[in-house]
Amino acid sequence: MSSPSKAFEPRRRTLLAGNTDLEPGAAQRTAAPVGPETTTITVTVNGTEQELTVDNRTTLLDALREHLQLTGTKKGCDHGQCGACTCTVNGARINSCLSLAVMHDGDAVQTIEGIGMPEALDPMQAAFVEHDGFQCGYCTPGQICSAKAVLEEIAAGVPSHVTGDLTTRIEATEAEIRERMSGNICRCGAYSNILAAITEVAEQQAQGDRA
Amino acid sequence: MQFNQPAGDNLFDNARLIGRPTPRIDGPLKVSGQAPYAYERHDAAEGQLVGYPVVSTIAQGRITGMDTSAAEAAPGVIGVVTTLEVGEMPTPSGMHTAPLFGGAEVWHYHQAIAVVVAESFEQARAAAALVKVDYDVTKGSFDLEAVWQQKKDDNSEPVARVGDFETAYQAAEVTLDQEYRTPSHSHAMMEPHASIAEWQDGKLTVWTSNQMIEWGRQSLATTLEMDADDIRVDSPYIGGGFGAKLFLRADAVMAALAARKLQRAVKVMLPRPMVMNNTTHRASTIQRIRIGAQADGKITAIAHEAISHTLPGGSGEDAVDQTRKFYAGDNRLIVKHLAEMHLPEANAMRAPGEASGLMALEIAMDEMAEKLGMDPVEFRTVNDTQVDPENPDRTFSDRHFVECLRQGAEAFGWVSRNTTPGGMRDGQWLIGHGVAGAYRGGPATTSGARVRLQDTGRIIVETDMTDIGTGSYTILAQTVAETMGVDLDAVEVRLGDSDFPVSAGSGGQWGAASSTAGAYAACIALREQIAERLRVNDPETLSFANGAVNAGEKQVTLASLAADGELVAEDSISFGDFRDEQVVSTFAAHFVELGVHVGTGEIRLRRMLAACDAGRILNPVTARSQVIGGMVMGVGAAMMEEMAIDTGRGYFPAHDLAGYEVPVHMDIPSQEVIFLDTVDPASSPLKAKGVGELGLCGVAAAVANAVYNATGVRVRSYPMTLDKYLDQLPAV
Numbered sequence A: 001m002s003s004p005s006k007a008f009e010p011r012r013r014t015l016l017a018g019n020t021d022l023e024p025g026a027a028q029r030t031a032a033p034v035g036p037e038t039t040t041i042t043v044t045v046n047g048t049e050q051e052l053t054v055d056n057r058t059t060l061l062d063a064l065r066e067h068l069q070l071t072g073t074k075k076g077c078d079h080g081q082c083g084a085c086t087c088t089v090n091g092a093r094i095n096s097c098l099s100l101a102v103m104h105d106g107d108a109v110q111t112i113e114g115i116g117m118p119e120a121l122d123p124m125q126a127a128f129v130e131h132d133g134f135q136c137g138y139c140t141p142g143q144i145c146s147a148k149a150v151l152e153e154i155a156a157g158v159p160s161h162v163t164g165d166l167t168t169r170i171e172a173t174e175a176e177i178r179e180r181m182s183g184n185i186c187r188c189g190a191y192s193n194i195l196a197a198i199t200e201v202a203e204q205q206a207q208g209d210r211a
Numbered sequence B: 001m002q003f004n005q006p007a008g009d010n011l012f013d014n015a016r017l018i019g020r021p022t023p024r025i026d027g028p029l030k031v032s033g034q035a036p037y038a039y040e041r042h043d044a045a046e047g048q049l050v051g052y053p054v055v056s057t058i059a060q061g062r063i064t065g066m067d068t069s070a071a072e073a074a075p076g077v078i079g080v081v082t083t084l085e086v087g088e089m090p091t092p093s094g095m096h097t098a099p100l101f102g103g104a105e106v107w108h109y110h111q112a113i114a115v116v117v118a119e120s121f122e123q124a125r126a127a128a129a130l131v132k133v134d135y136d137v138t139k140g141s142f143d144l145e146a147v148w149q150q151k152k153d154d155n156s157e158p159v160a161r162v163g164d165f166e167t168a169y170q171a172a173e174v175t176l177d178q179e180y181r182t183p184s185h186s187h188a189m190m191e192p193h194a195s196i197a198e199w200q201d202g203k204l205t206v207w208t209s210n211q212m213i214e215w216g217r218q219s220l221a222t223t224l225e226m227d228a229d230d231i232r233v234d235s236p237y238i239g240g241g242f243g244a245k246l247f248l249r250a251d252a253v254m255a256a257l258a259a260r261k262l263q264r265a266v267k268v269m270l271p272r273p274m275v276m277n278n279t280t281h282r283a284s285t286i287q288r289i290r291i292g293a294q295a296d297g298k299i300t301a302i303a304h305e306a307i308s309h310t311l312p313g314g315s316g317e318d319a320v321d322q323t324r325k326f327y328a329g330d331n332r333l334i335v336k337h338l339a340e341m342h343l344p345e346a347n348a349m350r351a352p353g354e355a356s357g358l359m360a361l362e363i364a365m366d367e368m369a370e371k372l373g374m375d376p377v378e379f380r381t382v383n384d385t386q387v388d389p390e391n392p393d394r395t396f397s398d399r400h401f402v403e404c405l406r407q408g409a410e411a412f413g414w415v416s417r418n419t420t421p422g423g424m425r426d427g428q429w430l431i432g433h434g435v436a437g438a439y440r441g442g443p444a445t446t447s448g449a450r451v452r453l454q455d456t457g458r459i460i461v462e463t464d465m466t467d468i469g470t471g472s473y474t475i476l477a478q479t480v481a482e483t484m485g486v487d488l489d490a491v492e493v494r495l496g497d498s499d500f501p502v503s504a505g506s507g508g509q510w511g512a513a514s515s516t517a518g519a520y521a522a523c524i525a526l527r528e529q530i531a532e533r534l535r536v537n538d539p540e541t542l543s544f545a546n547g548a549v550n551a552g553e554k555q556v557t558l559a560s561l562a563a564d565g566e567l568v569a570e571d572s573i574s575f576g577d578f579r580d581e582q583v584v585s586t587f588a589a590h591f592v593e594l595g596v597h598v599g600t601g602e603i604r605l606r607r608m609l610a611a612c613d614a615g616r617i618l619n620p621v622t623a624r625s626q627v628i629g630g631m632v633m634g635v636g637a638a639m640m641e642e643m644a645i646d647t648g649r650g651y652f653p654a655h656d657l658a659g660y661e662v663p664v665h666m667d668i669p670s671q672e673v674i675f676l677d678t679v680d681p682a683s684s685p686l687k688a689k690g691v692g693e694l695g696l697c698g699v700a701a702a703v704a705n706a707v708y709n710a711t712g713v714r715v716r717s718y719p720m721t722l723d724k725y726l727d728q729l730p731a732v
Helices: A012-020 A026-031 A060-067 A123-130 A140-155 A174-180 A191-210 B027-031 B069-073 B121-128 B144-151 B165-171 B213-224 B250-262 B272-278 B354-372 B376-382 B401-412 B472-484 B511-533 B577-581 B620-639 B699-711
Strands: A038-045 A048-055 A086-089 A092-095 A108-110 B049-055 B061-067 B077-082 B112-118 B132-137 B160-162 B174-182 B194-200 B203-208 B231-234 B266-269 B285-293 B299-310 B331-340 B391-395 B429-441 B447-453 B459-463 B491-495 B543-545 B548-551 B554-557 B567-575 B585-597 B603-613 B670-675
Touching (some): A060 A086, A060 B121, A086 A140, A123 A140, A123 A191, A123 B027, A140 A174, A140 B027, A174 A191, B049 B121, B049 B250, B049 B272, B061 B112, B069 B077, B069 B121, B077 B121, B077 B250, B112 B121, B112 B250, B144 B331, B165 B285, B165 B299, B165 B331, B174 B354, B194 B250, B203 B213, B203 B250, B213 B231, B250 B266, B354 B376, B354 B429, B354 B620, B354 B699, B376 B429, B401 B585, B401 B670, B429 B603, B429 B699, B459 B511, B472 B491, B472 B620, B585 B620, B585 B699, B603 B620, B603 B699, B620 B670, B620 B699
Parallel strands (some): A038 A108, B299 B331, B459 B491, B603 B670
Antiparallel strands (some): A038 A048, A086 A108, B061 B132, B077 B112, B160 B331, B194 B203, B194 B266, B285 B299, B429 B585, B447 B459, B447 B567, B543 B548, B585 B603
């Protein structure tokens, strides 16, 4: 068996970057920044417009946690492997650790703090408490942000790996929820309870739609 | 309060709150992101700087030079602390094997050797990459298999020897002799180790993520060679631990050293890719099990020998421990070998000993049952023991393992299982069923608490106990509310601060039984104080209910008792020797149904069930969560978790959450948990034992046995990845 042939075409930028190493004094030049090191952006976070001047290397996650001190969004791995940093940008869920803050000028971000506070929990948060859908609590805001987005994705007809028939309405089945939630690791192992919480909210929403 | 004899009838036998399913009282804070974890304490100290660790890139040797000039000149950098400038520091405690920081010697890969401190995380991280380190590398040995081959026949120093194993094994009608392998495991809790440190007037405060506050405080004092009374450790919320945060780790030491040098508060979080080699792990094991039995299934001879790796001076994994107590058999041999290696520090992870040991023993029991032609449930039942097999005069305080098997089998529908390996099929899936037993000790240890009755009638309970997701906040509130006759929401629980009375902490599944007993002791002290105020000689004649105390005809509200100032009472529970004169343990039976794809060999779990015997269950909600969480970790151990060792370089190459795979939502089927309605009066005044580690014990073997049952292929080396069985599956 042979792998598909793929012609290797060196990109111009790769070549240029490589060649600079051959020039005398290149090390000093590459250490110096080529432009401004910070950028000022405007982001709407949980409905409030925020102007932030961030290091260009700052992730959206660290902009939230360190600059805005909205620490509900968690850093579990900083490499897009665990899902603890999940929040939504313009309504779509993302791993905020894999996204630079400067990419979000003009965007609307919602974090767990914007979903609900202890005295006025969102139905998904209340369902997590009721079904004990967490233990240590560290992955929990990410799970909840994901869970809300999952139900929206299903309602919008976005298919997943386990969706069978693409021509009919997608149901919020256990398999659909488990598959779509699999980017959010819970090492405490609350998965069964998280599924119960999401399923309850899905049923509430379905009843609301029928009513 | 001394707990010197088994508990008699007490208020917990007719409880309002203890034993009732109770949602977590810290739940609303956690689901809204308002529970503050260590790295998030922006409020804790002014002007926090950020430290980024530099870690060794060799496993063993010496640092011959470090050049920090480029790092120190980098934008935003305030300072650098190196292991060479600090010099050798004491090892933090007897439970640590390697030092955490200081000196030129490298004990293991990713040992912390410098911390670069800057105004921001981005600056510190970039500058840390500029530190240049020269090493003198020592060639190490990292091959457990090779050491096992040298040591496996040496039984000259057994842990235990009873009767004459060799003769009995030779004479047995049915015998088994097999080897099993378990890899190293990582705790992989979701919150990496993190600390903020600040010095003021020679006193150190560390906001951190630690399961054992007093151990942490004492370890800091030892490491920094200062008075423990000048150290405060605070850890109210902990993003998982599983043993990884039992001990002081390098994040706290680096933060403390940097904060002292720079005279500013410094925070350090271990970057995820450093966690697995810098901190501790469960050591890999190779285990040999021999069982001899009569034709009726009675075990006559059992031997369990195991090897694991450890840094020089460490104790390795006690994978043979449960075999000393779990099953009957007159002739016994238990041997433990150590292979000293300069891998990162092997230390405790959830159910240390039993988790690995039962992964092997419970496959062996399954294999033996098959050889005997017995139902594996029946084989285990026949070999139950109510006494310590090594010392028949010593009894179990309360053991219902057979009942776990019976109730579990009934609820699971074991009778309808597949009884022919490879013989049940559902479409493209081979269906298998597996069972395994679980055993884990039920320890308890001294634990203190302080209760403060407010003039509002509210009661604050303060203890350095921690809640690592286990539900401590809630069971302590239940205990105090129960004992003082108030509603649950009249109790405020404050945890994890070394300014509070020293508790048992969270580890070894001793936390729940110990800390609730400590809170109970403090409440009894408060009740005695109230009796004094009311001039009642015998506090036991008082009854507490509905926020009031009744003394004969007289009723006084608790609020009014504190009208002139809060009433404060403090006490601790300590456990007498009588407890250790028996075997106090917990038991479970795990059942698994799964499918193995006939073509691809993919394993998909279909359902899991655990039946647990752990004394009084204080809060069925959080106890069940502990058990299902353990079951998830057991699925990981069975199917995917492996810290593979680079035997040339001496480290774990797959050291993040992409390389070290843990179960995700899609891996976990429906789970059921049954708690036997038992109480163990010898365990604590509440007659409770822990469940946090029990839930993990035996699970992986139940999965492995189900895979065998589905396919007829026996895998004795975890995890059961495709490479180990795909070529042996039945022809499609």
